[in-house]
Amino acid sequence: MRLTRIGGPTMLVELGGWRILVDPTFDPPGRRYAFALGTSSTKTTGPFVTAADIGPVDVILLSHEHHADNLDDAGRALLPGATHVITTHSGARRLGMVSARGLQPDESILLEDEGKEALRVLATPGRHGPPLSRAIVGDVIGFTLRRQHRPHPDLWITGDTVLTRKLLRVAGGMTVDVAIVNAGGVGFPATGPLTYTMTGRDVVRFVEALRAGVAVPAHYNGWSHFRDGEEGLRRAIDMAPTAVRERVRWLPDGVAVDL
Structure with a gap:
């Protein structure tokens, strides 16, 4: 498996032959984007790889398509070039594309193409905020990717989610080679102390529960709405048990890394 950190959640x-x-x-950075309930955030860091340099893409996975920090204008322009776009059911309806497929947690799709290993994509649960916030913040999902000959997933991408009991139960029952864990502790002045993604402490609890060879932090900087941010995430991991610290892998910016 090869991963390239492009910035934010990207x-x-x-x-298995899939891109x-x-x-x-x-x-680019500098623009402010509106979210729900009058909240907004400014992008502070641009991508470490340009869209023009990405090359061909087979599959685009969208935790959700209704927040610009997960799908912005330049990212949206790439959707028609992908053979498969996989997101939530509500997101697929809004996209209105033939290539868009919606999944809900525990639903999966098998991807097959000549010259590539068959790949099972399964949706995992997420909640992008406190209890009862789904009607406001919308649906989100994560994804596992498993090549068909493997006994367990190659990769789990949590997507944007807070740490819930359901997510911990899924983590406790899963073995995975690599987990990409979105963090940052998103928060807004308008909503007080509420957070909308995992904090550094949440990430530590999540990694403790999960049987993963490597945990890769993601989506923890580059936007003004990160309350915990990279500093809080690094501090929590530095203070975590050795078993957690040894599994966390910080990816360099814009460089392909084999895991």
Whole structure:
């Protein structure tokens, strides 16, 4: 497996002959984007790889398509070039593309193409905020990717989610080679102390529960709405048990890494 950290939640995954782009965000920094309930965020860091340099993409995975920090204008322009776009059911309806497929947690799709290993994509649960917030913040999912000959997933991408009991139960029952874990502790002045993604402490609890060879932090910087951010994430991991620290792998910016 080869991963390239592009910035924010955006990763290029190369696995079994497939080129998979996760939550494409390629707009330049400096713009403020509106979210729900009058909240907003400014993009502070641009992509470490340009959209023009990505090359061909077979699959685009969208944790959700209704927030610009997971799908911005330049990222949206890439969707028609992918053979498969996989997201939530509501997101697929909004996209209105023939290539868009919606999944809900525990649903899966088998991807097959000549010259590539058959790949099972399964949706995992997520909640992008506190209890009862789904009607406001919308649906989100994560994904596992498993080549058909493997006994367990090659990769789990959590997507944007807080740490819930359901997510911990799934983590406790899963063995996976690599987990990409979105963090940052998103928060807004308008919503007080509420958070909308995992904090550094949550990531530590998540990695402790999960049987993963490697955990890769993602989506922890580059936007003004990160309350915990990279500093909080690194501090929590530095203070974590050795078994957690040894499994965390910080990817360099814009460089392909074999895992």
